[in-house]
Amino acid sequence: MRRDSNGVRLSRRALLGGAVASMLLAADYRIIDPHVHVWKHDPRFPFAEGARVPDRDATPEMLLDLMRANGVARTVIIQVIHYRYDNSYLADVLKRYPDVFQGVCRVDPLDAAAPDRLTRLVEEQGFRGVRLSPARDPSGDWIRGARMPPLWKRCRDLKVPMTLLTPIARVPEVEKLVENFPDLTVVIDHMADCPVDQPAELEKLIALRRYPNVFVKISHTWSLSKQPFPYLDAQELVKRLHSAFGPERLMWATDWPIVEQVASYSQALRVVRDEMKFLNADDKSWMLSKTIERVWPFAK
Numbered sequence: 001m002r003r004d005s006n007g008v009r010l011s012r013r014a015l016l017g018g019a020v021a022s023m024l025l026a027a028d029y030r031i032i033d034p035h036v037h038v039w040k041h042d043p044r045f046p047f048a049e050g051a052r053v054p055d056r057d058a059t060p061e062m063l064l065d066l067m068r069a070n071g072v073a074r075t076v077i078i079q080v081i082h083y084r085y086d087n088s089y090l091a092d093v094l095k096r097y098p099d100v101f102q103g104v105c106r107v108d109p110l111d112a113a114a115p116d117r118l119t120r121l122v123e124e125q126g127f128r129g130v131r132l133s134p135a136r137d138p139s140g141d142w143i144r145g146a147r148m149p150p151l152w153k154r155c156r157d158l159k160v161p162m163t164l165l166t167p168i169a170r171v172p173e174v175e176k177l178v179e180n181f182p183d184l185t186v187v188i189d190h191m192a193d194c195p196v197d198q199p200a201e202l203e204k205l206i207a208l209r210r211y212p213n214v215f216v217k218i219s220h221t222w223s224l225s226k227q228p229f230p231y232l233d234a235q236e237l238v239k240r241l242h243s244a245f246g247p248e249r250l251m252w253a254t255d256w257p258i259v260e261q262v263a264s265y266s267q268a269l270r271v272v273r274d275e276m277k278f279l280n281a282d283d284k285s286w287m288l289s290k291t292i293e294r295v296w297p298f299a300k
Helices: 012-026 060-070 088-096 114-125 138-144 148-158 168-180 189-193 199-210 232-245 265-273 281-295
Strands: 031-036 072-078 101-106 130-132 162-164 186-188 214-217
Touching (some): 060 072, 072 088, 088 101, 138 168, 148 168, 168 186, 189 199, 214 281, 265 281
Parallel strands (some): 072 101
């Protein structure tokens, strides 16, 4: 237990809180987390039929506590798969906390009405993007199907980002869509989950650097790694992406609360802010804040 200049004893929490506050005062940017999920066991917002029911809640209030403790100012919430294409719970959260959160919805990629559904979600409920998740197996073959161009066109017309949770093997198929919609902002989640023991596969993602509106989340170092914190093997992937895309097109993310299966919210921030020794201060200002504001601008 340390004491301040007046001899008052300071707790470890107070010391850590002071350190975070000092860091934020020294920086000329606010930290924004562009990838979290929320859900709640609530009969008003039932989970999708057949979906896995989570053991516990992950509420916006829990998230706000973590944000405050770690100096994170704003967050982008991604519609969680537990609700599938019913975005009602997230819409309610966005309505209750409009100044802190933005939301990315899901629509059914096999539904011909998905573009119109997306329009309503954006224009009537304030969503700022859509997420698609093509599986690696044949169930994800819709990513190269006839339903995609109309949905991507609508996303472009609405001027909201297209975000993709895609395995690295699907990236060449994604690239064909990117090539047809070069003015659409596209965000690839979690480094396309490229395995650390298959580093050559990352070239499929690096190939997208030629498209200036493609951004990459360098999240999931904790998930991809075969090593303990700070996940140095997965950091090698980040180094290559940093060299290819530059910090202006990379963004960190926690993927809370999924991250808690392996690491803490704090570790997901610290691995980028403190442990990626190849990043300089300007890199961090982009990857922790300014890149995200390029894609999801928040009011000051």
